[in-house]
Amino acid sequence: MIFAIVISIVTILLLNYCSSRRKAVQKVQLPEPVAVTDSVFIGAEVNDGKHYGTAVINSSLAGYEPKGAYPWECSVCIYIENMTDDRLPVESEFEPLYKTEDKIDSLVNGDLKPVNAIYVGHTLIDGTMLCLWRVRDAEAAYKAITEFSNSEKYLRPFSYVIEHDPQWERTSVLYKGIGLEL
Numbered sequence: 001m002i003f004a005i006v007i008s009i010v011t012i013l014l015l016n017y018c019s020s021r022r023k024a025v026q027k028v029q030l031p032e033p034v035a036v037t038d039s040v041f042i043g044a045e046v047n048d049g050k051h052y053g054t055a056v057i058n059s060s061l062a063g064y065e066p067k068g069a070y071p072w073e074c075s076v077c078i079y080i081e082n083m084t085d086d087r088l089p090v091e092s093e094f095e096p097l098y099k100t101e102d103k104i105d106s107l108v109n110g111d112l113k114p115v116n117a118i119y120v121g122h123t124l125i126d127g128t129m130l131c132l133w134r135v136r137d138a139e140a141a142y143k144a145i146t147e148f149s150n151s152e153k154y155l156r157p158f159s160y161v162i163e164h165d166p167q168w169e170r171t172s173v174l175y176k177g178i179g180l181e182l
Contacts, residue, residue: 054125073132
């Protein structure tokens with residue numbers, strides 16, 4: 001009987017200790033996004049040291065706040081199948097590239113309100129079209145893109161990565177390369 005009482009007391013003490021040490025899991029509250037209206041896209045030449053290419057960038061994001069409203073960077077690399085000797089797309093390749101990009105854009109945004117992503121732009125260089133978005137809900141975007149990539153209904157093969165980048169450090173590299181500051 002005494003042994004049972006001691007066990008009960010120890011159990012109660014352990015439960016109290018564990019519950020006092022347990023941290024509540026909370027979903028992080030993101031800042032409210034500011035709508036990006038009237039996006040202005042600019043074109044630029046890019047060079048990675050070995051190849052030259054082009055970039056189309058949403059210049060409206062220069063100075064965008066609050067950056068924390070879209071803390072994830074979604075990068076999708078679409079592989080060019082028909083290209084020139086300079087490893088840029090031939091004219092007939094643009095349609096399947098842009099259709100793939102548009103489909104992924106709709107998946108990244110989903111039906112979420114406010115919009116789940118801001119389109120940053122894309123580069124065409126060295127046999128690839130690299131598309132970038134800033135994303136609020138990385139899990140929803142990842143799930144949608146993964147399901148699409150597993151469906152084999154895409155026009156061009158692609159790979160993707162979604163990385164946490166709340167200060168937009170990765171995205172700012174692209175902007176600095178064309179003379180803009182985020």
